Amino acid sequence: MGASMPPTPDFTILKTGHVELRVTDLERACAFYDGLLGFVETERDDDRVYLRCLEDWEHHSLILTRADAPGLGHIAYRVASERDLDALHRLATERGLPTRWVEPGEERGQGRALRIQDPLGFPVEFYHAVERVPRMLQRFHEYRGPHVMRVDHVNLQVPDVDAGTSWYRDTLGFYCSEYTETEDTPPRLWAVWLHRKQNVHDVALMTGPGPRLHHVGFWLPESSNVLRAADILSAAGYEASIERGPGRHGISNAMFLYLRDPDGNRVELYTCDYLIADPDFEPIRWRLNDPKRQTYWGHPAPPSWFNDASHVATFDGDGYMPIQAPAMADRPSYVGH
Missing domain, CATH: 3.10.180.10 (2,3-Dihydroxybiphenyl 1,2-Dioxygenase, domain 1)
Incomplete structure (x- = not known):
């Protein structure tokens, strides 16, 4: 790509x-x-x-x-x-x-x-x-929590990332910033990061049972705010809500902390990714079995990070979409089921 x-x-x-x-x-x-x-x-x-x-x-x-x-x-x-x-x-x-x-x-x-x-x-x-x-931007005396500044992206689990990329990139006009390919010959697309605003992504598509919402990402001002979020949650007795991190991704370069809300919906607190100002930016390619793409440093993702995701409401809102199995293995070989 x-x-x-x-x-x-x-x-x-x-x-x-x-x-x-x-x-x-x-x-x-x-x-x-x-x-x-x-x-x-x-x-x-x-x-x-x-x-x-x-x-x-x-x-x-x-x-x-x-x-x-x-x-x-x-x-x-x-x-x-x-x-x-x-x-x-x-x-x-x-x-x-x-x-x-x-x-x-x-x-x-x-x-x-x-x-x-x-x-x-x-x-x-x-x-x-x-x-x-x-806007609350300069009302610093009213800031609470870890200072969540804006919604940044959604990460979606889909059975077929190629089909999802065709929709978002070829039909809706999203740009690709980074992507992950399998070790096959020829390689197959396993995940893709797509954007309209000028940072790494507005939406990521990841191979998995779907359609499911993996997480919503919210942007923080700097890396110290990620640590502040962990301190706040632990002090309030919510340390079990911290699923993964703090750490840094290889993909996106971002500092992260993954949380589960009281219903199990997953939120990523996210910062320190990079600017993409040029439309001819060359997308960054990662191998699926390179552990640094997912965790540049920090503890590896737990099995729940791969297994769990939020169900998606039907169009009429009366139920939830049926889940389809992915077209290929839904996790790298170094992660067990």
Whole structure:
């Protein structure tokens, strides 16, 4: 996978905008995200709490929704204009994908949006109009927790990364920053990191049973904030919520800490990745069985990091998507089952 430019579609996706997580106990989840991690509550109703991070000027970047079982409600990407929504609607209709319009007010703080079920099985929302709220960026006296600044990316487990790459890169116009290939001859694509904003990724696709949400990544200002997060969680009696890290990835160069919220949904606290300002950036290639790609330093990922992931809501929201087995081995050879 070289530095060839992706096709230029007739719409512009800007970034990962927000993620909806389903939780079984709304107040318990708020105590974790707001009380410990320092997210800012913007608004709530009986079944949803809308949270944002310290850099955010948009109404929300995380929605917690009360549900009978945990999982992913939807992923949302912001587009550059209202016209882009109509272009995406034409694309989804041509592809025969389930679609519906989310009317203004249906999701608090958001204007008209397009909801589709993408070819990978994920409910994905595209939006442009959003309510602006006061940024907390320089209100340093109000900072709490480890200082979560913004939503950075989602990592998705899919049975076929090639098919997922075709959708995101060749259809939606995402760029590739890094990728992992197997040791086969010829090699096969095992994972890929794709972006629209100018850092390593807005979305990563990783081989595994799917569709499932592996994690949502939130960006912290610097590496010391990763350690601060671990201190806060441990002091509050949540040390068992720390699943992996602190450590540094080879892929992305990022410092990380992986957490499990009270419902088991996985969050990555993430910092120190790099800028990609040039469209002809050469994607970085990793071998699947190179342990440094995943853990440049730090303890190896535990089996739960490979085995566990959040189920994905169906398009109508009444259930969860069936899980399909991956087309190849879903972990490197140095990791046991």
